[in-house]
Amino acid sequence: MRDAVLSALSTVNDPELHRDLVSLGMIEQVQIEAGAVHVKVNLTTPACPLKGQIESDVRAAVLTVPGVQTVNVTFGATVRAAVMALPGVKHVVLVGSGKGGVGKSSVAVNLAAALARDGARVGLLDADVYGPSVAHMMGQGAARVSANAERKMQPIEAHGLRFLSMANLSPAGQALVWRGPMLHSAVQQFIKDAAWGELDYLIVDLPPGTGDVQLSLTQTVQVTGAVIVTTPQAVALIDAARAVDMFRKASVPVLGVIENMSYFVAPDTGITYDLFGRGGSRQLGEYPLLGEIPLEVALREDADAGTPAVLAHPQAPASVALAQAARRLAGQISVRAEHRALADLPGQLTVV
Numbered sequence: 001m002r003d004a005v006l007s008a009l010s011t012v013n014d015p016e017l018h019r020d021l022v023s024l025g026m027i028e029q030v031q032i033e034a035g036a037v038h039v040k041v042n043l044t045t046p047a048c049p050l051k052g053q054i055e056s057d058v059r060a061a062v063l064t065v066p067g068v069q070t071v072n073v074t075f076g077a078t079v080r081a082a083v084m085a086l087p088g089v090k091h092v093v094l095v096g097s098g099k100g101g102v103g104k105s106s107v108a109v110n111l112a113a114a115l116a117r118d119g120a121r122v123g124l125l126d127a128d129v130y131g132p133s134v135a136h137m138m139g140q141g142a143a144r145v146s147a148n149a150e151r152k153m154q155p156i157e158a159h160g161l162r163f164l165s166m167a168n169l170s171p172a173g174q175a176l177v178w179r180g181p182m183l184h185s186a187v188q189q190f191i192k193d194a195a196w197g198e199l200d201y202l203i204v205d206l207p208p209g210t211g212d213v214q215l216s217l218t219q220t221v222q223v224t225g226a227v228i229v230t231t232p233q234a235v236a237l238i239d240a241a242r243a244v245d246m247f248r249k250a251s252v253p254v255l256g257v258i259e260n261m262s263y264f265v266a267p268d269t270g271i272t273y274d275l276f277g278r279g280g281s282r283q284l285g286e287y288p289l290l291g292e293i294p295l296e297v298a299l300r301e302d303a304d305a306g307t308p309a310v311l312a313h314p315q316a317p318a319s320v321a322l323a324q325a326a327r328r329l330a331g332q333i334s335v336r337a338e339h340r341a342l343a344d345l346p347g348q349l350t351v352v
């Protein structure tokens with residue numbers, strides 16, 4: 001019966017990778033006892049957006065095998081990467097925006113927290129050196145970065161992830177008056193001289209715009225891709241298009257767009273207002289729209305209170321949209337990793 005079960009499983013495709021689970025090496029275990037079959041599927045990310053579909057497809061396929069009465073599906077996950085971005089770090093993902101104030105840091109913090117909540121090992125680097133806000137949003141504005149025994153910067157741990165921010169290097173409340181090259185080398189150090197440990201995803205909150213820090217980062221590490229955060233109105237989109245162009249020129253794939261402050265639902269009437277013209281980000285090109293995040297008081301309040309909204313108010317509509325965006329992003333990263341692996345090693349997917 002085992003062969004029949006495996007052959008049934010080889011008809012089930014991963015919905016995003018468009019290859020079957022057996023040849024993708026995703027079937028970790030098959031146990032058969034009388035008519036009861038247990039299948040363990042090893043997903044390419046714990047934040048898999050299509051877990052439910054894979055489960056029902058596996059169940060339906062195995063139930064076609066004569067003699068099978070029940071099917072139990074469980075999941076594990078190993079994030080795959082064709083190459084390591086840094087020693088121990090599988091994927092570096094840049095979060096950028098064309099202009100300031102569109103909610104880039106809020107999105108970066110919540111994407112990181114959502115991926116960590118789903119079970120991924122996540123780091124968050126605040127490379128927004130001119131206006132570092134990640135530490136405050138993580139409730140760690142007063143924490144100070146220490147060095148470990150190897151004299152490497154030790155990321156601060158909070159809310160299930162590790163992060164580093166310039167705000168935790170300087171005395172609280174004081175501005176860092178550094179010149180461009182110093183900022184450049186500070187960001188390089190954050191990446192290379194920090195004890196990030198083993199990470200599936202290192203999310204980088206870039207400064208707004210298309211300046212030196214952004215470019216130097218794309219030249220420092222193997223970046224898996226970038227996420228563009230924008231608001232839907234024309235003035236923001238023009239700048240976002242510039243950010244897209246910068247990544248294109250630096251050969252950094254754009255993994256998707258997140259439209260923030262997309263709409264507002266009045267809490268008293270329930271009426272939806274498209275304050276800035278919802279859906280405008282589709283004009284940026286054929287990039288996956290990872291999410292439309294509503295304007296919501298709770299998101300701002302949670303940021304000010306130092307807990308990412310996806311953790312503090314997981315049921316709030318903005319949190320639901322952000323958690324979904326994080327899963328779609330993880331899905332896009334898996335697709336990239338597979339394409340890259342196939343390009344490098346035809347027919348094989350490297351698991352690191």
Ligand SMILES: Nc1ncnc2c1ncn2[C@@H]1O[C@H](COP(=O)(O)OP(=O)(O)OP(=O)(O)O)[C@@H](O)[C@H]1O
Pocket residue numbers: 097099100101102103104105106107128131133207208260261293294295296297299300301303304318
């Ligand atoms: N969807 C939203 N609903 C309500 N408030 C939001 C939303 N997104 C962001 N904000 C609030 O807007 C302000 C700016 O957000 P944030 O600091 O994340 O923007 P940014 O693009 O990173 O800015 P900068 O680039 O200038 O650092 C913050 O007070 C944040 O809490």
